[in-house]
Each structure stands twice: as structure tokens, then as C-alpha cells.
Amino acid sequence: QGPAAAWRQFNGGFLLTLVAGIATSVLLLVRPITWLLEHQPVLIWSFFFGLIAASVLVCGRLVKHWTVGPLVGLVLGAGAAYAVGVLHAGNGSDSLWFYFLAGAIAICAMILPGISGSFILLLLGAYGPVMEAVKSFDLVVVGTVGLGAILGLMSFSRLLTWMFQRHHDLTVATLSGFLLGSLSIVWPWKEVLSLR
Structure with missing residues (x-):
């Protein structure tokens, strides 16, 4: 009972460490990554690929x-994942609901092997806009993503953990396939520059 019990129930120490790590990496990398996305897109997309x-x-x-x-x-x-790429679902949206959902899905990905929150934001087309929001101190967008991340972690983490424990091979294989299919989305050479 009490705050200490609630802290242990929600794995407060782990969550605090996770949030601190995310905040530190975002603050340190936001400017170089946004610069690379604008000036060296093939290089950064090759890195993600x-x-x-x-x-x-x-x-x-x-x-x-x-x-x-x-x-x-x-x-x-x-x-x-390939269907997401074909349907251009990775183009993103300016809706706050979209940023809320992106934050919720991205944070859930961080408890699974092989998938990062940044990858999910890339897949949804939210990575660039979120990085720009952090760079320009757009507290509305950043706060919406953060709120989605908090609620997503509290809501879905138990379900994802249960799936991973009870259906380990099926879950991991599906994640592997999702990653494999998404390679079409982050393919570095998306445009034909010249034909001879």
C-alpha cells in the first residue's frame, strides 16, 4: 500500500531510467539527425536500413x-509492413491524435527485442516531425507524444509481455517479419536521379 508499493507495481525504477535515457538521447541527437535528414538523406537512411x-x-x-x-x-x-510502405502510410499526419498514437506505439516497441521507438516513428512518418518539434521546443507536439508514451506503456506493456512469455516464437517471428517488410520503407535510394 502507499506510494512505495505503487512505484514497485509499475516498475518505477525501470520507467525512470527509460525516460531519462530517451530524454538524453533525444536532446543530444536531435540537431545532428535533423541536419542529416535534410542534407544527407541517403547517408542517414542507409544507416537506418x-x-x-x-x-x-x-x-x-x-x-x-x-x-x-x-x-x-x-x-x-x-x-x-510492406503494405504500410505501399500504401504510403509512413507519410505521417499533423493531427495531435496521430502524435499521441505514435508515442503510445513507439514506447511499446521499446520493450520488445529488435524494435526501437525511433523505428516505429520512422515507420509511421512521425520521426522527422517529432525531431523538428523537439528542436523548435514545440511543447504541444512533444507533450502529446510524451502523454501517448506514458499511457501506452501503462496500457499495453502487460499484454505485450504476456504475448512474449506465452507465445515467444510466434511473437518474435512476427516481429522479425515486420522488420524485414519495413526495409522497403527505409530504402535509401527512393528516387531515380537519372537514366542513361
Whole structure:
């Protein structure tokens, strides 16, 4: 009972460390990353592509038994992520509800292997706008993303943890497929510059 019990119930120490790490990395990297996105897009997208490709291998090795279930999950995950790219769902939105949802989904990704919050923001098309909001001290957007992250972590973390514990191979294989399919979204050479 009391504040101490509530702190332990919600893993307060872990959450505080997580938030501190996120805040530190954002404050240190926001300016160089926004500059690279504007002036060296191929370089930064190549970097993200490499990170995600490596994550596919890391996640894939976590699957203990590649049976029919995990293989189906791999295909479905890859198809879902590829569909997001084809439908241009990664273009983002200016709606505060969109930023709220992006924050909620991104923070949940951080408790799963191989997927980072930044990757989810990239996938949703929110990474650039959120970085710009931090850079320009847009407290409305930053606060909305933060609120979504807090509520998302409190609401979905138990469900995701349960899935990871009870259906480990299926969950990890689906995540691996999702990462694999999303490579089309972060492909560095999106535009044909010249034809000969």
C-alpha cells in the first residue's frame, strides 16, 4: 500500500531510467539527425536500413523452433509492413491524435527485442516531425507524444509481455517479419536521379 508499493507495481525504477535515457538521447541527437535528414538523406537512411537489417538477424536468432506458426507469423509480419510502405502510410499526419498514437506505439516497441521507438516513428512518418518539434521546443507536439508514451506503456506493456512469455516464437517471428517488410520503407535510394 502507499506510494512505495505503487512505484514497485509499475516498475518505477525501470520507467525512470527509460525516460531519462530517451530524454538524453533525444536532446543530444536531435540537431545532428535533423541536419542529416535534410542534407544527407541517403547517408542517414542507409544507416537506418543497416540497423533494421541487423535487427532482423538478431530477432530471427531468438526464435527457438521455426515451426509452421512462426513461419506464418514471419510472412504475415513482412506483408503487413510492406503494405504500410505501399500504401504510403509512413507519410505521417499533423493531427495531435496521430502524435499521441505514435508515442503510445513507439514506447511499446521499446520493450520488445529488435524494435526501437525511433523505428516505429520512422515507420509511421512521425520521426522527422517529432525531431523538428523537439528542436523548435514545440511543447504541444512533444507533450502529446510524451502523454501517448506514458499511457501506452501503462496500457499495453502487460499484454505485450504476456504475448512474449506465452507465445515467444510466434511473437518474435512476427516481429522479425515486420522488420524485414519495413526495409522497403527505409530504402535509401527512393528516387531515380537519372537514366542513361
